[in-house]
Amino acid sequence: MTGPRYTPLAQSLPATVPFVGPETQERQRGAAFKARLGANESVFGPSPRAIEAMQQAAGEIWMYGDPENHDLRNALADHHGVAPENIVVGEGIDGLLGYLVRLLVEPGDTVVTSDGAYPTFNYHVSGFGGVLHKVPYSGDHEDPAALFAKAAEVGAKLVYLANPDNPMGSWHPGADILAAMGTLPDGCLLVLDEAYVECAPEGTAAPIAVDDPRVIRMRTFSKVYGMAGARVGYAMGAPELISAFNKVRNHFGMNRAAQAGALAALKDDLWLEQVQAQIKHARERIGQIVREHGLEPLPSATNFVAIDCGQDGAFARVVLDSLVEQGIFVRMPFAPPQNRCIRVSCGNDADLDAFAAALPKALASAQG
Amino acid sequence: MTGPRYTPLAQSLPATVPFVGPETQERQRGAAFKARLGANESVFGPSPRAIEAMQQAAGEIWMYGDPENHDLRNALADHHGVAPENIVVGEGIDGLLGYLVRLLVEPGDTVVTSDGAYPTFNYHVSGFGGVLHKVPYSGDHEDPAALFAKAAEVGAKLVYLANPDNPMGSWHPGADILAAMGTLPDGCLLVLDEAYVECAPEGTAAPIAVDDPRVIRMRTFSKVYGMAGARVGYAMGAPELISAFNKVRNHFGMNRAAQAGALAALKDDLWLEQVQAQIKHARERIGQIVREHGLEPLPSATNFVAIDCGQDGAFARVVLDSLVEQGIFVRMPFAPPQNRCIRVSCGNDADLDAFAAALPKALASAQG
Structure with a gap:
């Protein structure tokens, strides 16, 4: 047996x-x-309004959450001035990184990140058999030019860059990220993790067109919005890439109270x-x-x-x-x-x- | 570009x-x-105690949930008279089925289920490139003997059986499932989905030793416990299989309030x-x-x-x-x-x- x-x-x-x-x-x-x-x-x-929304939703927790995350996606689209088709909501950035890696990486595919950057991204890459190449920080900053050069060298399908950076707290002006993308190799997707962007100086969010097929941006309610335990993240990108998540994501994976909480949090400027x-x-x-x-x-x-x-x-x-x-x-x-x-x-x-x-x-x- | x-x-x-x-x-x-x-x-x-626990946890939602699900796993272990090492908690049975399929199925691998059984299982199998073989119901019951015979015929890595069954509501005495497992082919894992077992007649839960390496059992707080929107499921099985989930699961994927709610729900007999x-x-x-x-x-x-x-x-x-x-x-x-x-x-x-x-x-x- x-x-x-x-x-x-x-x-x-x-x-x-x-x-x-x-x-x-x-x-x-x-x-x-x-x-x-x-x-x-x-x-x-989190916002007291988010707490109240989650507490109210506790009594309705017998219902599955909306698998389309319709209300939250629409509110996020309004918030960012993009279309709902540019946004996918998932179980934190961690969950979304897992889905993204699954869509792109099969055993032997190459991926680039910085040495010492977010280990959960590495966990997902290894978990799908990807081969990680790491470049050093430049000073205490992640180094977009070096990351993109390495991506070109190894033919990477994905390159990860957090701006602002974790664990160092450093950042690049968003315009510099956009400029550096001129050397991003064709067919390599930039995963731009902007988990901390809401507490960064004006201009840190990269001024990238949301339909740019070269990049996907990760955002979260876990940091400045104070809802880490709720597991609500979202990604913004071109509609084709965003809709690809519907091939693999856990459609009924979102907690209903968390959906309500995030919606309320987003409205409390x-x-x-x-x-x-x-x-x-x-x-x-x-x-x-x-x-x-x-x-x-x-x-x-x-x-x-x-x-x-x-x-x-x-x-x-x-x-x-x-x-x-x-x-x-x-x-x-x-x-x-x-x-x-x-x-x-x-x-x-x-x-x-x-x-x-x-x-x-x-x-x-x-x-x- | x-x-x-x-x-x-x-x-x-x-x-x-x-x-x-x-x-x-x-x-x-x-x-x-x-x-x-x-x-x-x-x-x-859900139990009013579960609602209260989730409402209390809403104020603490700034903290990530415990990635080990320690308290809930231990309470479940006590509840079932097994060890915590026999239990993995995940984002509903849907989430756990996804992880399980990922651990076992690569493109071309065969899997057996009933024609008309749970489509989310099929979604995960297809999503990892598995080839599904379906057997008909016998009357309005799933047919363990036919499922296991088909599994032997096609060399299946996984066979899915829900007891009680969804969508028909039919069931087999647990002892009959155990007896039928005598024909389960070597190296084929039975996924026994017991999502509805808490509202089934006494004796429907299969009297299978939790360390039996031939089977993994899925349970949930989404049905009789009334917490579908919270996304809390768990699987019980042999420790080697259970610990394999730690290779691929979203360790920080559980909602903190949901963990607290499930713990309270479990105690409200x-x-x-x-x-x-x-x-x-x-x-x-x-x-x-x-x-x-x-x-x-x-x-x-x-x-x-x-x-x-x-x-x-x-x-x-x-x-x-x-x-x-x-x-x-x-x-x-x-x-x-x-x-x-x-x-x-x-x-x-x-x-x-x-x-x-x-x-x-x-x-x-x-x-x-």
Whole structure:
């Protein structure tokens, strides 16, 4: 009696998780975190209108969500001045990246990303048998020219670029991205991950025509909109590409309350502005805290700050481990030389007080 | 300037949806349905405790859900007397079927199901390039012996069987399924979809050891637990197979409020019993209504009743279209001879009053 016959690809894959969740770490520690600043969630929460919409929808949760996401897609289309046919809604950017990779990548196909960029994208590429090529950051910025040159060199079907970048918080003016696309090789699709664009300076969103077949843009309600746990992301692109998602997506995959919450969140501009201000304030405060200890905060267009600990990855790892041990959930970049940093999400005053209180001991551990 | 280079498989797939949602039909009609009885949702709703848990979690939705689904998996393990390693939680059975097919099926691999059985399973099989072989129902029951014989004949990697069955509502005693598995060919995995088992007679759940490597069982909070819009399903099976899902699943794909709601729902036995009684009552009432018009309700172990309209598929289609036109959302089986029936989900008294009021005109349309 033998077990199931997995595909050769499935047999070759490790059972893995792109990120260990904070709950897992809490169970391992045997204690809850004092400050949850590691996953770039928005501690400032979603719009009260979104909360109310989700609470109301809880009583109607016996109904499946609309598989067309009609109302949300139309509202997003209005919001961006595009057509509903330019927008597909999915289970977070993570879910949409999985569908996109599935549409384009089969075993042996090549894909390009930056060394140390979003691991969940890499997870999906490997999961469909794609071959990843990585280019280094330029300084602490992703390097569009190098990414597109590598894509040309290896004949990549997909190239991934986050603007603003995670985990470094750096960004390019959107016009520079568009200009760099002049060297994007024919037949290579740019996945432009703009998860953090709502807290970036004016002009960071790339001024790309939504029907441009060379690019697909990913957006989310998980970051500035404060709804990470709801799993609502969307992609914008040319109608042909957008409709291709209907070949593979889980049509009834969206949570009905999350659909309602996102729709309400999108309409609350005032809350968005308030969160943008809170993020700005928190970035400044994180900068002050770490400067007092001789560390350098990197400029950030996101809801987190990468902090240069001034030495190598091993040093930063000790700082991070001590912070975690003291109840401060934070993370750090994966690849050198960016892993000289730790990454701290914007928190409220109590969160950042806790971080400030824990930092001296963490630095002493690393220095001692 | 060319567009994205899709895989040959993706190019070959149609943009499709396994089911057209009721919201789409409402938009087409320009009016809301009076009774929503087409998707086997539970109009009786979820446990008030589940609603309360989801409402409370709405304020915490800024946090990603636990990617391990630790608390829910452990509660489910306790509930079923198995280990957490026997359980994987996912975005509804639909999501889990997609992951399962991806793990086992590559282009050209064979899969067996019944002609007229769950189309979303077929959608996933086709979506990964699998070749579907279908066997007819035996009477209005799925036919385990014929399914397993066909699986042996074509060397299937997967065979799908729903018990109780959708769309017919028929069922086999679980012991008969286990006995039939003696002819399940070596290396063929049985996907036993038990979505409706909580409203089936005692003994319908198959008495299969959870570590049996020949089978994976699918369960859901979408039916009797009344949480279709939350997207919470789970699969039970041998630990090796269950852990394989960690190679491909969207680890951060679960809605945090849905996790909390399912956990609360699982603990409310009293609510479950109440819904089971409401389902029983509604099945009886549907039977009375249709008998009054000379139609035959089929025996049901589910939260819906298949109604034999006494003639062919074209006749039943006219009945169905008229009901829909009159504001009663119902569906019907896809394949003959089961498509002589329409399928009506259990409703509350007002829903069934509306159905009873619309039925005479629908029958007159078909007869005229």
